[in-house]
Amino acid sequence: MTTIPPGATIGILGSGQLGRMLGVAAAQIGYRIHVFAPESGPANDISSAFTRAGFHEADELAAFARACDVVTYEFENVPLAALSAIADKVPVRPGLKALEVAQVRHVEKAFVRDLGGRTAPFATVDSLDELVAALEIIGTPAILKTVSLGYDGKGQARIDDPAQAAEAWEAVKGQPSILEGFVTFSHEFSIILARAPDGSTTSYPPPWNQHRSGILHLSSIPAPAEIASQWTEAAALAGRVAEALDYVGVIALEFFATADGPVFNEMAPRVHNSGHWTIEGAETSQFENHIRAICGLPLGSTAPTALRVEMENLIGDDATRWADYLAEPGAHLHLYGKHEIRPGRKMGHVTRLER
Numbered sequence: 001m002t003t004i005p006p007g008a009t010i011g012i013l014g015s016g017q018l019g020r021m022l023g024v025a026a027a028q029i030g031y032r033i034h035v036f037a038p039e040s041g042p043a044n045d046i047s048s049a050f051t052r053a054g055f056h057e058a059d060e061l062a063a064f065a066r067a068c069d070v071v072t073y074e075f076e077n078v079p080l081a082a083l084s085a086i087a088d089k090v091p092v093r094p095g096l097k098a099l100e101v102a103q104v105r106h107v108e109k110a111f112v113r114d115l116g117g118r119t120a121p122f123a124t125v126d127s128l129d130e131l132v133a134a135l136e137i138i139g140t141p142a143i144l145k146t147v148s149l150g151y152d153g154k155g156q157a158r159i160d161d162p163a164q165a166a167e168a169w170e171a172v173k174g175q176p177s178i179l180e181g182f183v184t185f186s187h188e189f190s191i192i193l194a195r196a197p198d199g200s201t202t203s204y205p206p207p208w209n210q211h212r213s214g215i216l217h218l219s220s221i222p223a224p225a226e227i228a229s230q231w232t233e234a235a236a237l238a239g240r241v242a243e244a245l246d247y248v249g250v251i252a253l254e255f256f257a258t259a260d261g262p263v264f265n266e267m268a269p270r271v272h273n274s275g276h277w278t279i280e281g282a283e284t285s286q287f288e289n290h291i292r293a294i295c296g297l298p299l300g301s302t303a304p305t306a307l308r309v310e311m312e313n314l315i316g317d318d319a320t321r322w323a324d325y326l327a328e329p330g331a332h333l334h335l336y337g338k339h340e341i342r343p344g345r346k347m348g349h350v351t352r353l354e355r
C-alpha cells in the first residue's frame with residue numbers, strides 16, 4: 001500500500017466524539033479531516049470540511065469520496081451500502097468485512113468462537129416462543145440482547161426467571177435478538193489493538209473497565225492480576241480476529257475475566273471508550289495509532305506514560321463540574337462540545353495520571 005502522507009484528507013463517517021478525537025489526532029500530524037454525517041456533532045465542530053447528508057445519498061457520498069484520500073468510520077452502524085458505494089473510489093479502512101461481522105451480534109460471536117475464543121452460550125431468538133425454548137436450553141440468569149444497534153446496555157433485558165420471558169421480549173420491542181447465558185466474572189477488560197496494512201500489530205496494556213448502569217464509568221491501568229494473567233490469551237485472540245478481518249486500524253474487543261480464562265463479550269471495529277486513557281496515558285494514543293494505520297504510517301509505541309492511569313467518563317450532569325476537574329492536579333479534562341446535557345449521555349471524560 002502506498003503511504004497517505006500528512007497533508008492528505010481523511011474522511012470520517014459519523015460526527016460523534018470518537019470522530020472528534022480522531023480528528024484532533026490527525027490534525028496534530030498534519031492531516032485534514034472531512035466529516036460526513038446526517039447530523040452535526042462533536043466531530044464536524046473541529047473538521048475542515050463537513051458534508052451533512054444521509055448515508056443513502058449517493059451523489060453526496062460520491063462527492064465526499066472524491067474529496068478524500070482515505071475514509072474511515074467512527075461508529076459501527078454505518079449502513080454497509082454507504083461503504084460499498086464509495087469503496088471503489090477511495091480506500092475504506094477498516095474495510096467492509098469488519099462492519100459486516102460487527103453489525104450482527106451472533107455473527108460476531110460465532111466469528112470469534114471459530115477463531116478459538118470463548119463466548120457465553122447463546123441462541124438467536126426471533127419470537128417469544130423461541131425465547132421460551134431458548135430459556136430451557138440456556139437457563140437463567142440470562143441476558144436478552146438485540147442482534148443489532150445495541151450499545152451501553154441499551155436493547156438488553158436481564159431474565160432471572162423464565163416467567164419474565166414476555167416482559168423481556170417486550171423490553172427489546174420484539175426485535176431479532178440473542179439470548180445469552182450469564183457469565184460469572186471477576187472483572188471486565190478490553191484489548192485495544194492496532195493493525196497496519198502490512199499486518200504488523202501492537203496492543204495496549206488492557207484496562208480494567210468498570211460500568212455503572214450499563215455505561216462505562218472507569219477504565220484504569222495497570223489492571224489487577226485477574227486481568228493481567230489473561231492478557232496474553234486475549235491479545236492473541238484479538239490479533240487473530242484482526243488478521244481474519246484483514247483489518248486496518250484500531251479494533252477493540254471486550255472480555256470478561258473468569259476462572260476459566262477470558263470470555264469474549266463483543267467487539268467494536270473502531271477506537272473505543274475504554275481506550276481514551278491512551279491520549280495522555282500512552283506514548284501514542286489509540287486515535288493517533290488508528291490514523292497512522294489507515295494512512296500506512298508506522299505504528300507508534302503503546303507503552304504507558306505513567307505508573308497508574310485512570311479514565312473517568314463524564315456522563316450527563318458530571319460535565320457541569322468542569323471547573324473542579326480543571327483545578328485537579330494530574331487531571332486532564334476532555335469535553336466533547338455537545339450542546340445539550342442529557343442523563344446517560346457521554347459528555348466528556350477526565351484522565352488522571354499518577355507518575
Ligand code: AMP
Nearest residue numbers: 120143151152153180181182183211266
Ligand atoms: P454489552 O452491551 O454486551 O457490552 O453489555 C453491557 C454490560 O452488561 C457488560 O459490560 C456487562 O457488564 C453486562 N453483561 C453483558 N453480557 C453479559 C453476560 N453474558 N453475563 C454477565 N454480564 C453481562
